[in-house]
Amino acid sequence: MxxxxxxxxxxxxxxxxxxxxxxxxxxxxxxxxxxxxxxxxxxxxxxxxxxxxxxxxxxxxxxxxxxxxxxxxxxxxxxxxxxxxxxxxxxxNSRALTLSATTAFLSHWLVPRLGEIRRVLPELDLRLHASETIVRLQPGEIDVAIRYGKGPFTGVETTPLKADGFAPLCSPGLNIADLEDIRRVALIHVDGRTAPLPLPDWPRWCAEAGISGVNTAAGLRFSNSMHAMQAAIAGQGVAIVSLVMAADALASGLLIQPFNHILPGDTYHFACAPGIGSHTDVNALRQWFQTELEAM
Missing domain, CATH: 1.10.10.10 (Winged helix-like DNA-binding domain superfamily/Winged helix DNA-binding domain)
Known part of the structure; x- marks a missing residue:
């Protein structure tokens, strides 16, 4: 002593x-x-x-x-x-949480809502990781992801968030009023899509909508859905676009949906690495996504 x-x-x-x-x-x-x-x-x-x-x-x-x-x-x-x-x-408790998603989802849907995440979850230190391929989820590296598909996904804990849909969208300046107007405007295509299946393309949409006499091979072609949507906003033609990705452009009036027929897509899922689904920050972020996407 x-x-x-x-x-x-x-x-x-x-x-x-x-x-x-x-x-x-x-x-x-x-x-x-x-x-x-x-x-x-x-x-x-x-x-x-x-x-x-x-x-x-x-x-x-x-x-x-x-x-x-x-x-x-x-x-x-x-x-x-x-x-x-x-x-x-x-x-x-406020450790960094890294979320992976496609560039399109981050750019068109999540980034415009980061301010809302900070308001609702001020203690959350969220890091964003863009990837066009599925990445392995591991605590401390890539913790959570937004995945698109039919599910379930192996090796992760997943929660379905929102079923997607695809429809022709265009600028209101094109003055499209009925199906016949499709024949006088440029069709915008997205090449290289691998999901959902069957693909939400112009041949399928025209067949299901009952419109014939349209050259569905002609028009503008892009390898990136974001570029196709930007072309539609600029009034370059009509693009078949994800309604989730185009939600903000539709809400602001930059795009309109002139026709009711929608091609079903796959579902967005919240995925997390095994064993962290009950963590406070992961659960709070999951609930935020569920609330935001269900409100659309």
Whole structure:
């Protein structure tokens, strides 16, 4: 003991609680020990210090002058320790969460809503990862992803979010009023699509909509759905576009959906690495996606 700079922590905790509550019994109840154990800790503390810190009477416990000095120091010290513990827990609970999704989903749907995520989930440190291929989910690397398909997906925990649909969209400036107008405007195509199947293309849409005499091979061709949608917004023609991806352009009036017939697509899923689905930050982000997409 002689070589130690501090008395035992248990003794300091017993002293602080007893001084604050003015009772051995109350301090014992708070610390889940017996009053005898509290008395022993206080006696051990006084032997260590060589001074008396508490005056005892059958009905009362009070601080001595030396005890008051020690009490003020312990209150301050324990308060700083508690604050540090709270900060450390906050840092741990607000760890960075990395989400992977396609460039199209991030650009057209998620990035415009980042402000809303910050408002609803201010403690979430969200990192975005763009990938056109499915990436392996692993805690601390890529934690969660938005995946598109019929599901389920192996090796991850998934929650269905929103079924997609595809429809011809165009600028309101094209003045398309009925199916016959399709014959006088340029068709915009997206080559290289691999999902959903069957593909949401012009031959399929015209066949299902009951319109004939349209050269579905002619028009503008893009290898990227984002470029096709931008061409439609610019009034270059009509593109068959994901209604989820075009939600903001439709809401703002940059695009219109002149026809009711919709080709069904696949479903957007929230996926997370195994074992983290119940984590507070992952669950909060999942619920945010469910709320936002269900409201569309």
């Amino acid at each position: 002689a070589g130690s700079d501090l008395p035992p922590l248990a003794a300091l905790r017993a002293f602080e609680a007893t001084a604050r509550l003015s009772s051995f019994k109350a301090a014992a109840a708070e610390l889940f020990v017996t009053p005898t154990a509290i008395s022993h800790q206080i006696r051990q503390l006084e032997e260590y210090l060589g001074v008396r810190v508490l005056d005892r009477s059958p009905r009362n416990v009070s601080l001595t002058s030396k005890g008051r000095e020690l009490y003020e120091a312990t209150v301050s010290g324990f308060s700083e320790i508690r604050q540090s513990v709270v900060r450390l827990r906050e840092i741990q």
